[in-house]
Structures are given as C-alpha cells and as structure tokens.
Amino acid sequence: MKYRIGILIIVLFSVFYLGIGSCSGVGEIESPSTLSPAYTAKTIFTPTIELTTTSSVLTMTTQTPSPTNLPTLTLIPTLSPAKMDQKVEELIETNGGCNLPCWWGITPGETTWGEAKNFFLQYNPEILSTRPSRIIINEQIRTNTIYSLILYSSKYPNENGVVVNVLDEMDIVTIHSLGEAEDNKYTLRNLLSAYGKPSEVFIATYANLPSDILTFYLVLYYPTQHFAASYDLLATRQGDAIVGCPEEKHPILWMWAPEEDERVNVERLQEWVVGVESGNNFLKLDEATNLNIETFYALFKEINCSCIKTPAHLWPYY
Secondary structure: OOOOOOOOOOOOOOOOOOEOOOOOOEEOOEOOOOOOOOOOOOOOOOOOEEEEEEOOEEEEEEOOOOOOOOOOOOOOOOOOHHHHHHHHHHHHHHHHHOOOOOEOOEOOOOOEHHHHHHHHOOOOOOOEEOOOEEEEEOOEEEEEEEEEEEOOOOOOOOOOEEEEEEEOOOEEEEEEEOOOOOOOOOOHHHHHHHHOOOOEEEEEEOOOOOOOEEEEEEEEEEHHHOEEEEEEEEEEEEOOEEEEOOOOOOOEEEEEOHHHHHHOOHHHHHHHHHOOOOOOOOEEHHHHOOOOHHHHHHHHHHOOOOEEEEEHHHOOOO
C-alpha cells in the first residue's frame, strides 16, 4: 500500500450480506464505479514569479504583472500568543461564522489569495509554497501555486494545517484543511446533521497490510455544496471482512470554488485522499456494501458507534 501524500497535495461486482445495529452493528459492502471530468475557468492575468529559499521557507518575489489594478490591502499585524490562542479557538468553534465550503471565513472562488494571505500572516509569518507551474485551462495559460502553513496555538500546536491552491496569485480554487483536534463540529453524526445526505459515499481499505490495525477511508462527497470530508478510520480484519468504525473521528476537509466543480470527480477525490498510486480504488458505498445513501444517512446521523463492514476480497492490494 502507498500511504497518502502529506499536506501538499491525495470494477468488481458482488453481492454480500449485512448486519446493522447500534454500537455493535455493522453495514457490509459490495463493488465500484467512475465519474468523468471537464473544466471551465476564468482568465485573470499571468504574473512572472521568482522564488528564493530561506531555510525551509520559500519567499516570493513577484514582478509587476499585468493588469496591476488589484486592491491595496492593509496589512494586519501578527497577533500576540495570548490573542492567537483565543482567536484560533474561536475559529475552531465558529468556522469564522460561515458554512462549508467557507473555511475560517475564507471561501474558494470568492476570497482572493491576497485577502487570505493577509489573514494567515496574523497566525504564522512562514507560509510555504511550491514552485509555481504553468497549466493550460480552456486554452489559457494559468500560473498554479500551492501554499501551506500551520496555524499555531498553545492548545492545538500542530493540528491546524491548511493547504491552499491558487491560480495567478489571485484565485483560490481549493482549500485543504488538515483538521482541528478535539473539535466535534465535523464528526460524522454532526456533519450529516448539519449538511444533510451526501451525493455519494466512497470507501477504500486494504486487506493485506502486515498489521492487525488496517487503514479504512470513508469519504463523503457534497458536489453541490463544493466540499468533501474524508474520515481515516481504524479498522480490523474479522474473518472474511474488514470492519471500520467512525466513532468520534474528525475528518480532513476539501473545499473548492464552483469553477472547479467539473474537475472534481472520484479520481481526483482518490488522489486527494490516498495519493496517485493507491493500490485499491475507491468503491461507492452501495457498490461495496448493501448500505445505500439513505440507510447510511439514517444510521450514522443518529448513532456514532455503528461500524461499516466490507468483504476483504474486494481490497487485495496494499
């Protein structure tokens, strides 16, 4: 098995039996399917960017782009440690007063990178970046850069990582949140209660790991709300089945701009969650178990201690 790449970034048919119950009950799993991409994007401008490296931090020097009629931002000073703790805890609890795909008050497709960067610099002056690359979208050349940082607080020293994908140093197209420890806002039950039934649920696991504890991915896909949530469950082998239990797990979140909708499909979700070479492909829940969206939603919206059971032979690789 190839495990998920870090913060920079990630058809079998069978019918199987099911057991569902509260706390000890499990839902079983059956076989896979695919979707297909396309993309539309608006043209902004193409800047020329040079990068220099200071220790592990990439510092950007941006030559004058065209056009130059961008708004002037007033820099917000870095917060004191005490104020930073207070603000991070407040953002974890309130999400900046907005709903997904807005994250901490930042909305892909609406908030500019300049505005988001100004906000992030209050919490961490060291924003890492990849070297910009040129990509072609709808016959237009765009500059693509990925930024990442940790938002520190004494209570959550390493838990609030974020990765932001930016086009042309302006358009935020995706935000990848690495999770807020000990916060229960996005546990499976609470996410289902707040955002309703997902359009699809995908799973992936691995039957042949040399370990008693197996990796089990559960991904909820909300395309009309422009986000997905991935839960990394601890699973065990039970006879011919693998059983994973969500319990109080917090997910990794992906949010994207509406312009990205046609590019976000099962293949891209799999790349985000487990990487480009992951062995076993995602399977839809109703193809890999006899749970469907309706039964999954009804069960896990009410019960945190139910589990999902999948036949091990569907997951031969690791």
